[in-house]
Amino acid sequence: MRIRAIGAAVTGALALSAFAVPAAQADGSQGDTKITKVVVDGDNKVGIGTSAAKTIKVSVTATDDSGIAGxxxxxxxxxDYGFLTTGKPTCTASSATTSTCTASVTVDPKTDYLSNASAGKWYVDAWIDANDDDYIWTEKAGSFNFQRAAKLTANASPEPVKKGKTITVTGKLTRANWETLKYTGYASQSVKLQFRKKSASTYTTVKTIKSNSTGNLSTTVTASVDGYYRYVFAGTTTTAAVNATGDLIDVQ
Known part of the structure; x- marks a missing residue:
């Protein structure tokens, strides 16, 4: 079952939360059951765009001397009252005492009415049962960043260019606006300009600049050898990291 309360009225969100987990049993345990690891989407970062649905995978690893029942x-x-519920987890044992329980929930920005204010740090609440009737219920068993997806461009010109001449590298950093379902400029963000020689496989940071009030980027460098320029944004708690596609410059 999935329940959306993102940006909803307080009463509705609180009512749904209370229904999902009885308050009398919140953050409790019996016996020696322990949650040892929580992983969301592989790296605890979930980027949501403006059109494609995203399936979020949640894995909770737990131990008990009798083994995990479910x-x-x-x-x-x-x-902003963000609230999602996964489907029923499937638990797979890695030993007689330890299992990883996995479940997922799909978020569709076109139908789930996401609020931009819901971007940021989210928490996973988990209930695990052991084979001997022990259990653990933990609020904030783990955390992850629920992020607005980002886009980044880079264009180096003029091309071709003579060695020693000035190259201007422009671009734009935008991020998903979940309320309008469009990408809009992300202002005042630090972005790295990187370069790699045409014959090389790795990029090196040349300088760091900031996006302007509309997310635009522009800086200059001196032409030296053929290679690719790109911008790189490291991301924030609310916005996903993104790399621009490298733009090749032909230096003559």
Whole structure:
């Protein structure tokens, strides 16, 4: 079951949360059951764009001396009353005492009415049952960044260019606006300009600049050898990291 309360009225979000987890059992345990690891989407970062649905995978690893029997649906909670519930987890044992329970939930920006204010740090609430009737219920068992997807461009000119002449590298940093379902400029963000020689396989940072009030980027460098220029944005808690496609410059 999935429940959306992102940007919803307080009463509705609180009512849904209370229904999903009885308050009397919140953050409790019985016996020696422990949650040892929580991973969301592989790297604890989830980027959501403006059109494509995104399936979020949640994995919770737990131990008990009798082994793990199963888990209840995981709840994902974030800013602005953000609330998601996964499907029923499937638990796979890695030993007699340890299992990893995995479940997922799909978010569709076109139908789920995401609020931009919901971007940021989210938490995973998890209930795990052991074979001997032990259990653990933990709010904030793990955390992840629920992020607005970003786009980044780079264009180096003129091309071709003579060695020693000035190259201007322009670009734009934008991020998903979940409320308008469009990408808009991301202002005042630090972005790295990187370069790699045409014959090389790795990029080196040349300088760091900031996007302007509309997300535009522009800086100059001196032409030296053939190679690719690109911009790189490291991301923030609310916005996903992104690399621009490298633009080749022919130096004559």
């Amino acid at each position: 888990a209840m649906e995981f709840s994902l909670e974030g800013p």
